[in-house]
Amino acid sequence: MTRPDRRETSQIRALHCALGQLNRADGSAQFSAGNTSVICGIYGPVDVKLYDEKLDRAHIEVKFRPDIGVPMTKDKWNESAIRSTFEREIIGQMHPRTLVQINIQVRQNDGSVDAAAINATTLALVDAGIPLRSMVAAATCAVCANGNIVIDPTQEEISKAQSTHTFGFSNQQTDSPAYVDSRGDFTMDQYNSCYDMCATATERIFAFMRSAIESKVSKESLNEA
Amino acid sequence: MATNAMDRRRINGPQRTVEPIYSKDTDPFASGRKDSRSLDQVRPIYMKTGPLSTQANDLSASSAAAASGSAFYEQGNIRVSCAVYGPRQGRKSNTRMGSFDCDFRYAPFSCSWKKRSHVRGADEKEISLMLEHAIAPAIRLDAYPKACIDAFVTVIESDGKSATIAAAINCISAALVDAGIEMYDSVAACSMGLWESQWVADCSQAEENVSSSTMIIAYMPSADEVTYMLQHGKTSPDQTDQAVQTCINMCTRVYAVLCRGLQASISE
Amino acid sequence: MASTTGQLTFAIETFKRIHPVEFQRRFLSQQTRHDGRAFDEFRNTQVVKGTISTAHGSSTVRIGNTTMVCGIKAEVSEPDVSRPNEGFLTTNIDLSPMCSASYRPGAPSEEAQVCSEHLFRLFSGCVDLAALCIEKGQAVWALAADVVCLKSDGNIMDAAIIALLAALEDVQLPQASLDSVTGVVSADKTMAKRLQLQRRLFPASFSLVDDAYLVADADDAEERLATGSLLVVLDGNGKLANVWKRGSFIGRDAIARCVEEAQARRNAVAKALK
Numbered sequence: 001m002t003r004p005d006r007r008e009t010s011q012i013r014a015l016h017c018a019l020g021q022l023n024r025a026d027g028s029a030q031f032s033a034g035n036t037s038v039i040c041g042i043y044g045p046v047d048v049k050l051y052d053e054k055l056d057r058a059h060i061e062v063k064f065r066p067d068i069g070v071p072m073t074k075d076k077w078n079e080s081a082i083r084s085t086f087e088r089e090i091i092g093q094m095h096p097r098t099l100v101q102i103n104i105q106v107r108q109n110d111g112s113v114d115a116a117a118i119n120a121t122t123l124a125l126v127d128a129g130i131p132l133r134s135m136v137a138a139a140t141c142a143v144c145a146n147g148n149i150v151i152d153p154t155q156e157e158i159s160k161a162q163s164t165h166t167f168g169f170s171n172q173q174t175d176s177p178a179y180v181d182s183r184g185d186f187t188m189d190q191y192n193s194c195y196d197m198c199a200t201a202t203e204r205i206f207a208f209m210r211s212a213i214e215s216k217v218s219k220e221s222l223n224e225a
Numbered sequence: 226m227a228t229n230a231m232d233r234r235r236i237n238g239p240q241r242t243v244e245p246i247y248s249k250d251t252d253p254f255a256s257g258r259k260d261s262r263s264l265d266q267v268r269p270i271y272m273k274t275g276p277l278s279t280q281a282n283d284l285s286a287s288s289a290a291a292a293s294g295s296a297f298y299e300q301g302n303i304r305v306s307c308a309v310y311g312p313r314q315g316r317k318s319n320t321r322m323g324s325f326d327c328d329f330r331y332a333p334f335s336c337s338w339k340k341r342s343h344v345r346g347a348d349e350k351e352i353s354l355m356l357e358h359a360i361a362p363a364i365r366l367d368a369y370p371k372a373c374i375d376a377f378v379t380v381i382e383s384d385g386k387s388a389t390i391a392a393a394i395n396c397i398s399a400a401l402v403d404a405g406i407e408m409y410d411s412v413a414a415c416s417m418g419l420w421e422s423q424w425v426a427d428c429s430q431a432e433e434n435v436s437s438s439t440m441i442i443a444y445m446p447s448a449d450e451v452t453y454m455l456q457h458g459k460t461s462p463d464q465t466d467q468a469v470q471t472c473i474n475m476c477t478r479v480y481a482v483l484c485r486g487l488q489a490s491i492s493e
Numbered sequence: 494m495a496s497t498t499g500q501l502t503f504a505i506e507t508f509k510r511i512h513p514v515e516f517q518r519r520f521l522s523q524q525t526r527h528d529g530r531a532f533d534e535f536r537n538t539q540v541v542k543g544t545i546s547t548a549h550g551s552s553t554v555r556i557g558n559t560t561m562v563c564g565i566k567a568e569v570s571e572p573d574v575s576r577p578n579e580g581f582l583t584t585n586i587d588l589s590p591m592c593s594a595s596y597r598p599g600a601p602s603e604e605a606q607v608c609s610e611h612l613f614r615l616f617s618g619c620v621d622l623a624a625l626c627i628e629k630g631q632a633v634w635a636l637a638a639d640v641v642c643l644k645s646d647g648n649i650m651d652a653a654i655i656a657l658l659a660a661l662e663d664v665q666l667p668q669a670s671l672d673s674v675t676g677v678v679s680a681d682k683t684m685a686k687r688l689q690l691q692r693r694l695f696p697a698s699f700s701l702v703d704d705a706y707l708v709a710d711a712d713d714a715e716e717r718l719a720t721g722s723l724l725v726v727l728d729g730n731g732k733l734a735n736v737w738k739r740g741s742f743i744g745r746d747a748i749a750r751c752v753e754e755a756q757a758r759r760n761a762v763a764k765a766l767k
Binding site: 073074076077079080081084085087088170173175176177178179180181182183184185186187188191195 | 603604606607609610611613614615618692720723728732733734735736737738739740741742743744745746747748749752
């Protein structure tokens with residue numbers, strides 16, 4: 001049983017990222033996995049509205065925009081997922097009474113978009129120089145109708161899947177996930193297999209992120225010299 | 226027919242929905258009133274104060290988010306729930322008098338005649354204003370300078386439009402007492418419908434549909450003052466006179482029930 | 494009753510109000526909770542079906558002090574062109590300032606939107622939309638389920654899911670037929686049919702309070718200190734329907750334990766639904 005794009009079940013799509021593409025934002029990153037592509041721009045720390053001001057830490061705001069149409073409740077749902085994941089990772093205490101705004105724009109949606117959004121946000125936060133406790137990477141798994149578990153599913157695979165599982169991991173803590181969203185009809189065994197598969201995939205994504213950041217930093221230091 | 230405005234903050238259904246045609250209801254007065262009430266009888270009232278607010282002896286209830294006062298009110302099929310916040314800091318802080326604001330809402334499933342849209346309708350705004358006018362004269366607003374008292378009313382089930390408004394007034398009155406707001410008197414309200422030159426008390430929706438005129442009166446029995454009066458449809462001046470008298474009598478009876486409920490809540 | 498911090502002595506009510514974090518910690522560090530529950534104990538849950546006569550299906554659910562009413566109205570509409578024999582189900586939750594001072598009046602808050610969306614995602618697979626068809630390509634039922642929160646004291650998600658499930662099970666759809674000449678749909682209330690659900694959902698929520706204590710079914714005071722939350726939803730056969738974790742880290746083993754506890758909770762909820 002081959003996948004529509006002839007990948008192995010445990011093979012993620014080709015990753016691509018570009019840091020600092022948006023020159024008006026304080027930090028930005030574009031993250032693509034195959035045909036799924038997300039761009040994230042960070043403004044922060046900037047002025048905060050009086051209503052949102054927090055005395056001891058930065059206020060974090062997430063705007064999630066879909067590739068087609070106006071933002072709806074499903075995008076609010078994504079905003080809340082991303083905010084709850086990064087609220088803990090961003091060391092907001094270093095910038096009290098400010099705002100960190102995370103703007104996410106989906107460029108192309110071919111499945112696993114929430115994982116791509118988390119990955120893009122991590123890279124953009126690093127690019128913006130926002131102090132972080134750790135980096136977060138996420139991956140999605142899908143359990144197909146025949147019981148096969150495939151990683152990084154495309155939209156076509158998701159629409160036929162029994163259940164989909166998105167796990168986010170921090171590079172500091174390997175035994176507890178930072179974000180879990182498993183949905184559909186599944187057993188605990190399937191959940192565990194997906195967990196392991198996503199954990200392995202996020203290790204690859206972390207390595208990819210690290211090399212992307214390293215190459216950007218080394219390029220910048222060359223320019224300065 | 227309901228055209229459902231696209232709202233990106235909610236889950237949207239189809240753009241246009243209609244109520245199917247149900248087999249016709251029979252005449253509500255065909256053989257006396259359906260629930261065998263007499264013409265001047267109000268439906269049985271059940272009232273409970275403080276379901277949403279913190280009870281003094283209840284440690285487990287959270288104190289920060291709870292309302293200052295609340296009430297749940299039933300009158301036949303009508304169910305109304307109200308929470309009162311205040312006196313708290315108002316938006317218009319430069320006034321010598323406190324202000325009383327009311328927010329009236331029908332739950333989307335509360336009406337028998339149609340599914341209500343989530344967007345606040347003109348009627349809900351109008352009723353909010355009516356409630357403010359009906360209740361505000363009873364509150365000692367001069368005792369709360371720069372403060373604001375907010376009442377949030379939700380109709381969970383309605384049966385008769387005017388009767389629901391009257392029920393909302395009674396419910397707010399009870400919640401205000403529960404919140405310990407200083408008042409001159411509690412406001413009691415009741416409604417009537419004119420059916421073939423007969424005034425019928427506390428009409429259900431089916432009865433209201435066939436009545437030619439309706440009247441709502443809010444009244445403070447101890448002070449003997451009417452705070453609000455609304456009449457729709459045509460009547461002769463004599464009929465209106467008669468309706469005012471009957472309504473006031475009924476309000477006094479409703480007031481007695483309210484008072485008994487409030488006394489019971491204290492002695493609990 | 495009084496608690497002491499250093500030299501100061503407060504009444505317990507005062508202590509709770511001025512230092513809620515410390516107040517809760519005193520209990521949690523002793524492996525108990527401020528309302529006397531054990532960490533894995535859920536509050537008493539009551540379900541009453543068919544409470545509202547103006548709705549086609551309704552229910553009232555209480556979990557401790559949290560009270561929710563769910564009403565479902567059925568109306569007729571044209572089906573989507575791409576799905577000519579499927580009806581509609583919409584699920585919305587209303588968190589008005591009436592149920593808690595932390596909600597503002599006006600448009601739905603982010604919390605309400607996320608909750609509505611999550612309910613929709615969960616329940617779209619539970620109702621057989623093809624059973625809502627009146628006449629293929631012409632008329633279908635559109636079910637509008639609205640959950641109104643009357644009193645919010647934590648764990649809104651569980652209460653909303655149970656209320657929605659109970660209301661859906663209570664739905665009685667009138668026998669409807671389309672007059673092909675006039676295009677009018679007429680319905681007969683005396684010949685009502687109960688809606689069959691494909692799947693029943695049983696939720697169990699857990700909160701990570703103060704980054705250290707994982708408690709089941711947190712109330713409002715505990716939820717204010719929560720840094721993470723976990724929702725486990727099981728179906729009638731004990732299979733998983735949703736695991737949703739947000740916020741701070743909850744260990745892999747802890748999540749597995751919560752799934753076990755959710756199994757026990759499923760039986761309790763099923764009993765309350767009976």
